[in-house]
Amino acid sequence: MLSLQVLYQPGALIHLLVMCLFLETAYGQDNRNNLFSINMKISPIKNANEFTVEIMITNNVDKCIAVKVSTEDNPNIKYLSAHAAYTACICTTNNFFWDIQVYVNTVLRGKAEVVPAKGICPEGEKIYPVTTYMRTAAREISVPS
Structure with missing residues (x-):
């Protein structure tokens, strides 16, 4: 439970969202660079x-x-x-x-x-x-x- 408290900090949450956005565009389901x-x-x-x-x-x-x-x-x-x-x-x-x-x-x-x-x-x-x-x-x- 203590490890989840890190996500309540604004800076950590922004880093997590940026990482998720990066992973989606770089490694999403559709490979738009090689159809x-x-x-x-x-x-x-x-x-x-x-x-x-x-x-x-x-x-x-x-x-x-x-x-x-x-x-x-x-x-x-x-x-x-x-x-x-x-x-x-x-x-x-x-x-x-x-x-x-x-x-x-x-x-x-x-x-x-x-x-x-x-x-x-x-x-x-x-x-x-x-x-x-x-x-x-x-x-x-x-x-x-």
Whole structure:
């Protein structure tokens, strides 16, 4: 009981509240600094200058997230199918693919950003609140000579 009397002192109480606030923002349930991770893999296909680009998005929180995944325009890259941007509800891990043709050595950049979940994630799913969160990945592509 004597140890609890320390909490009745104003200075001790303020220190306790500041510590609780610090712990909540630094180590809270939601990891706002790492909602999802992005990984890009580029694999050659049949022709020497053709590649398959795979961007893998892994959800790092316990709620689903609506994410838009795209690649940047690059004049050295021709998209064999379409230069599409994909939007999906990611609850665990999703993979996105593009087939490309590269004429000279270049760098491809991929981007994933959180977007509003309405119409993307199913009704009743636990959805992470909309936030301005974006991750990028870049890979150098070397064309065999």
